[in-house]
Amino acid sequence: MPERKVITGNHAAAYACKSAGVEVVAAYPITPQSPVVEKISEFVESGELPNTQFVCVESEQSAISAVIAASQMGCRVFTASSANGLAYMYELLCWAAGSRLPIVMCIATRALGAPWSVWTDHQDAFSVRDVGFMQQFVESNQETYDTVLMSYRVAEDPRVYLPAFVSYDGYILSHTTMSVQIEDDDKVREFLPPLKHHLNLTDFDNVHSVNPVTPPGLTIRPEGNTPGYYEFRYSMQKAHEYSIEIVEEVAKEFGEKFGRYYGNGIYKSYQADDAEVLIFAVASVASESRGVVDTLRNEGLKVGLISLKLYRPFPIEHLRKAFSKAKLVVVFDRDVGYGVEGILCAELKTALYAAENRPKIRGFVVGLGGRDITADQLIGGVKLAVQEQEIPEVEKNTHVEFIGVHLEELGFKKEEF
Amino acid sequence: MVLKVSEIPEEEMMLSGTRLCSGCGLQLAYRWALKALGPKTIVTNPASCSTVCGGVGGYTPLKVPVFYCCFETVAANAAGAAAALKAKGQDKDIVVLAWAGDGGTYDIGFQGLSGASERGDNFIFACVNNQAYMNTGIQRSGATPYGAKTTTTPILGKQQMNKNMLKIMEAHGLSYIAQTSTSHPRDIYEKFQKAREFNGKGVRYIEILGTCPPGWGFPTDKSIELARLAVQTGYWPLLERIEGKLVISSPSKRYMDKTKRKDIREFLKGQSRFRHLKEADFKIWEDYIDGMWEGIRLELEKQGDL
Ligand SMILES: Cc1ncc(C[n+]2csc(CCOP(=O)(O)OP(=O)(O)O)c2C)c(N)n1
Ligand code: SF4
Ligand SMILES: [Mg+2]
Numbered sequence: 001m002p003e004r005k006v007i008t009g010n011h012a013a014a015y016a017c018k019s020a021g022v023e024v025v026a027a028y029p030i031t032p033q034s035p036v037v038e039k040i041s042e043f044v045e046s047g048e049l050p051n052t053q054f055v056c057v058e059s060e061q062s063a064i065s066a067v068i069a070a071s072q073m074g075c076r077v078f079t080a081s082s083a084n085g086l087a088y089m090y091e092l093l094c095w096a097a098g099s100r101l102p103i104v105m106c107i108a109t110r111a112l113g114a115p116w117s118v119w120t121d122h123q124d125a126f127s128v129r130d131v132g133f134m135q136q137f138v139e140s141n142q143e144t145y146d147t148v149l150m151s152y153r154v155a156e157d158p159r160v161y162l163p164a165f166v167s168y169d170g171y172i173l174s175h176t177t178m179s180v181q182i183e184d185d186d187k188v189r190e191f192l193p194p195l196k197h198h199l200n201l202t203d204f205d206n207v208h209s210v211n212p213v214t215p216p217g218l219t220i221r222p223e224g225n226t227p228g229y230y231e232f233r234y235s236m237q238k239a240h241e242y243s244i245e246i247v248e249e250v251a252k253e254f255g256e257k258f259g260r261y262y263g264n265g266i267y268k269s270y271q272a273d274d275a276e277v278l279i280f281a282v283a284s285v286a287s288e289s290r291g292v293v294d295t296l297r298n299e300g301l302k303v304g305l306i307s308l309k310l311y312r313p314f315p316i317e318h319l320r321k322a323f324s325k326a327k328l329v330v331v332f333d334r335d336v337g338y339g340v341e342g343i344l345c346a347e348l349k350t351a352l353y354a355a356e357n358r359p360k361i362r363g364f365v366v367g368l369g370g371r372d373i374t375a376d377q378l379i380g381g382v383k384l385a386v387q388e389q390e391i392p393e394v395e396k397n398t399h400v401e402f403i404g405v406h407l408e409e410l411g412f413k414k415e416e417f
Numbered sequence: 418m419v420l421k422v423s424e425i426p427e428e429e430m431m432l433s434g435t436r437l438c439s440g441c442g443l444q445l446a447y448r449w450a451l452k453a454l455g456p457k458t459i460v461t462n463p464a465s466c467s468t469v470c471g472g473v474g475g476y477t478p479l480k481v482p483v484f485y486c487c488f489e490t491v492a493a494n495a496a497g498a499a500a501a502l503k504a505k506g507q508d509k510d511i512v513v514l515a516w517a518g519d520g521g522t523y524d525i526g527f528q529g530l531s532g533a534s535e536r537g538d539n540f541i542f543a544c545v546n547n548q549a550y551m552n553t554g555i556q557r558s559g560a561t562p563y564g565a566k567t568t569t570t571p572i573l574g575k576q577q578m579n580k581n582m583l584k585i586m587e588a589h590g591l592s593y594i595a596q597t598s599t600s601h602p603r604d605i606y607e608k609f610q611k612a613r614e615f616n617g618k619g620v621r622y623i624e625i626l627g628t629c630p631p632g633w634g635f636p637t638d639k640s641i642e643l644a645r646l647a648v649q650t651g652y653w654p655l656l657e658r659i660e661g662k663l664v665i666s667s668p669s670k671r672y673m674d675k676t677k678r679k680d681i682r683e684f685l686k687g688q689s690r691f692r693h694l695k696e697a698d699f700k701i702w703e704d705y706i707d708g709m710w711e712g713i714r715l716e717l718e719k720q721g722d723l
Contacts, residue, residue, distance in 0.1 A: 023504040026497060053500035057493060058532030065490035065529070066497030069461065072484050073501030091487050201459050201482040201498075202507055210484040212471045219474025226475040 003182045009173035012141040012180050013080060013106045013166070014039035016148035018049055019188045020104075022078040024070035026055035026063040030085040031118040032170035033108040037080070060085040064092040064105075071101040072210055074200030076152065079103070082170060083110035083124040090128065096163045097132025097236065099211055100198065102155035103163040104148055105133070108174040109283070111369040119370020120170040120284060122335040125311075126343045132236055134164040134243060135312040137282040139268075141178040144168045146260055147309075149183075149192055153250045156195050160243045162236070165312075169284040171370070183258060191257050240313040247310055266315045267322060268307040271297060275304030277386060278326040278359075280348055282308045285332045285366060285373060292378045303382060314347055320355040323348075330385045331363040332378060332403075341365075341400040360395055362388070365402045377403045420607055426452060432478040435470045440637030442599035442628035442644055443545045444470060447516065449602045450543060450625075451481060453609035457511050459484070459498055463491040463526060465518035466552045466629075467545065491515045492529035492620075496538035503539070512613050513540035519560035520550045522624075523580050527559075530620075534589040537619035541612045544582070547627040555632045563705070564698050566690045567632075574693060578705065582624060587658060592618035594658040597666075598626040600644035604655050604666055611657070626653050634689025643687055651678035651706050654713065663716050673710065681706060 007015065013036050017025065025044075027037040041056070043049040055066045060081050067077040081089060086107060096103050107125050111117035125135065136151065138144050144166060151164040168174060199210065219226040227235075244266065251265020262268055268286075271293050272278060279289045286307030296303040306322050308315075323329055329352075333342025340346055345363030352358050362385035367373040381403050388394040408414065430451035437444045443466055451458065460483040462468055468485055471477050486494040495515035502508040517526055522544035530542060549567045550556040557567040557575055560582065564574045586594050593615045595608040605625065612621040626647055628640045635643055647653035648669060655666035671677045681702045685691040694702075717723045 024497065024500045026493075026500070051504065053504045055496055055500045055538070056536065057496070058535075059528060061490060062493030062496070062529050062532055065486065065493035066500065069484065069486070069494040069497030070501035070504075073459075073498055073505070075501045075504055077497075092490065095487055201484060202502065202505060202511060204457065204482075204511075207480065207482050209471055209475070209477050209479065209482060212475060212477060212483075212485055213468060213473045214475075215473055219476060221474075221476060223476075228474075 002184050005180055005182055006177050007141060007180050008035060008175050008177050009141045009144050009168045010035035010108060010175070011039050012145040013148060014043065015180070015182050016145045017078045018043055019183060019185060020076065020078070020149060020152050020192060021185070021189070021194070022052055023075040024053045024055065024067060024077045025079065026057050026066035026070070027079045028057055028060045028063045028081070028085060030060070030082045032110055032174040033080050033082040033085070033106070035174070036106060036108070060088045061092060064089040064096065067103055068092060068096050068099065068101060071103055071197070072099065072199050073202050074195070074197045076195045077103055078105070080106035080108065082108045083112050086124050086128060087112060090131070093128055093131040093133060098232065100161040100236070100239070101163055102152070102161055102195065102197070104151045104155055105163065105165050106144070106148065107165050107167040108170045109167055110170040117369040118170070120172055120334070121368045121370065122167070122283065123368070125165065125167040126335045128165070129312055129343070132162065133312060134162050134240070135167060136164070136309050137167050137311055138173070138309070139283060139287045139307065141173060142180045142260065143262055144173065145180050145182070146254065146258070146262070149188060150250050150254050153192050154243060154246050157246050158196070158198070160239050160246055161198055162239050162243060167283065172284045187257070191254065244310070244313055244315050244318070262309055264318070266310045266318045268309060269322065270305040270307065272304035272306060272322065274302060275326060276302040277304070277328045277330065277382060278323060279303065279305045279330050279332065279378070279382065280308065280344065281305070281332045282311065282344065285334050288373050288375065289332065289378055292375050292382065295375065295379060296382060301386065308344070314351060316351040319348065319351045323352060323359055324355065324357050326359045328385060328389055329359050329361045330382050331361060332366050332381065333363060334367045336365050336368070336400065360389055362394065363400065365400055366404060371404055373404070420603055425606060430456065430480045432480065435478050436472065437466060437470050438631055438637070440628070440630040440640040441466070442626070442640055443467060443547060445599045445602065446545055446605055446625040446627055449605040450514070450609045451479070453606045454512055454514060454613055456481060458514055459511060460514045460516050461486050461491055461494040461498060462516045463521040464488040464552065465521055466547070467516055467518065469552065488521055489525040490529055491517045491521055491526055492533040492542060495540040495542065496533045496536070499539040508539060509616065512616055515540055515542045517542070517544055518550070518552070519544055519546040519548060520558045523559035523582055531589065534586065534591060534620045539617055539619060541609070541621045541623065544622070544624045545627040546624055547629040547632055548579070549632050551629050551632045563701055564691055564694050566693065586622045590661070591620055591622055592660055593621040595623045596654065596656050597623065598644045598648050598653055598655060599628055600641050600648060601655060601668055604668060608657065635687050639687060643684065646679065646684040646687070649679045650681045650684045651710060652681060652684060654709070662720060663713065665713065665717070673714065675707070675710070678706070
């Protein structure tokens, strides 16, 4: 029987791991992700997860290494981290993706030091965008639970075989309780059958090595030619491209089975159909924007929201369609591509460059390091963007605007910033 | 128990034609270790000369499954593999071997090794100690001995002693620790077999002295001779620590007696990395060896084995 539980985002991730029948977990604590590790330890010690091995490692580097190894033995695996822990894994994240391992990993998002911060922003999640993982952002604890399950399905699809991140906001979701439906194991198993991996080193009838030195060119041998690094990486890009369709397909199947839909599985739209101005954001920023849309609609502005769920691969076609009728897109980034602008904003510009109806795109940075994002700030951003629409200089701006920095209180004069 | 040569299987797990240098001690050790462990072995190997041994482009001389891993992560990889075998109920049948260089053991890989040892993860950790980062061009490591010239100690030679890794691993309370040398294939064989028998008893640590002609500076045909000299001078005692108890392996037993040991100069003078050493340096080496044996003597005495 499905069970309704009032749980935090971290526990929703742990329950998803349990429902998925994960065989090996290795994780290392870091705020705000720690309760995931604690809950899984509890499941294992209490015997609730009798078939799961938990490797209580001494670092994130070892956590991801251990799950990489276990995945290569053909096991379904899980890990989770945040910010500094995630950054510490970087080399291995590339390794996991390059090995085409269907690892699912949660990121409880947190600002990257220095200076130390334990509060949310999306810099950590965005900074691993190019390692080769798929990545989804979520807005609720139920969505965390569901997206972990869906991510396994996609990651383990033989047309894909890629690892996947599921990113939820530190504290805002990780430590906030919400009602979450935990599905019946048998029903989950119907949706997510046991892993059929392309790799299983314990199969001694088919002995081979994984990830040897791979030269730039093909290896030409009478027994058969083998790919060079370039071909491996090409196939990774192709898997990303094809996976978009599969993400959509899996989300649809999930909805039919469990009755929960998250937009089209790629993005969630809110009041977007007739919107002239669209807000574009992920996770906590998107959640905060929903009320903003309502307020602005009441004031007569035709505003809507596109909350991006699938960030990697970046769903270019979908976004071109989603923004085809809008005049203006306002992007709120809880991250910065230092020296450029908000990462989401830059990526959207790239995606829409070749679109037939290219709206104006105006980006703002908000809420770094857990700075509260208020509705008023977002409303201010949208209104400013609307006012400035007709001023060509604004679109040509090469510097990025931060909303909600308090410089005057620190003694700086307005003209100094 | 004395191993009869006739009991050693003929089957090789490493075929000929690897890409390693001629005279490479590491290759010999790898071959004998795999022979001892047999076909039901899964190897994980971090960046090192051994990676090169695995061949390129998927064609490999190794007949057991090997998964290559990042430089610092071999122990954690082995831990993950061991956990997976447990999850699948195959942990009795299959043995996991972490096969690393001294860099991947003493230095960058140490945290993972220490963590896995403390947790009691079930695998064999083998360190082929060729006393420097050979794969990247002979840079110093924590295992490089006193005085040795490397490309990062190019003029003076290394000014520090090497880490005492055996003591460090002993402090982790491992069930099985052994030291062996490429000059003694039968000793290598027996120790890996023993480590396999200790399956289920956490990390088993074996360190092998791996002679390296280009890294140490000696002719390729002197590889075995030098490895043997390391034993005969008493510098590299073959030993085991079984459940904490120290056992000196037979080839090294006689070197308890200092007068039986060859002069360390014979070992040092055969290598260009030590060519610049002076009398005072030889003295440091002699003191190192004497001190080590004195420690061994005291311990055996305490154990009641003398
Ligand atoms: C994180 C990281 N840092 C540096 C390297 C470069 N690197 C590859 S192998 C190696 C040295 C290996 O030395 P050792 O472990 O002693 O093995 P050997 O080659 O001597 O057998 C280094 C520094 C790397 N691959 N990864
Ligand atoms: S450099 Fe030394 S350790 Fe490496 S392959 Fe050559 S001889 Fe062997
Ligand atoms: Mg070395």
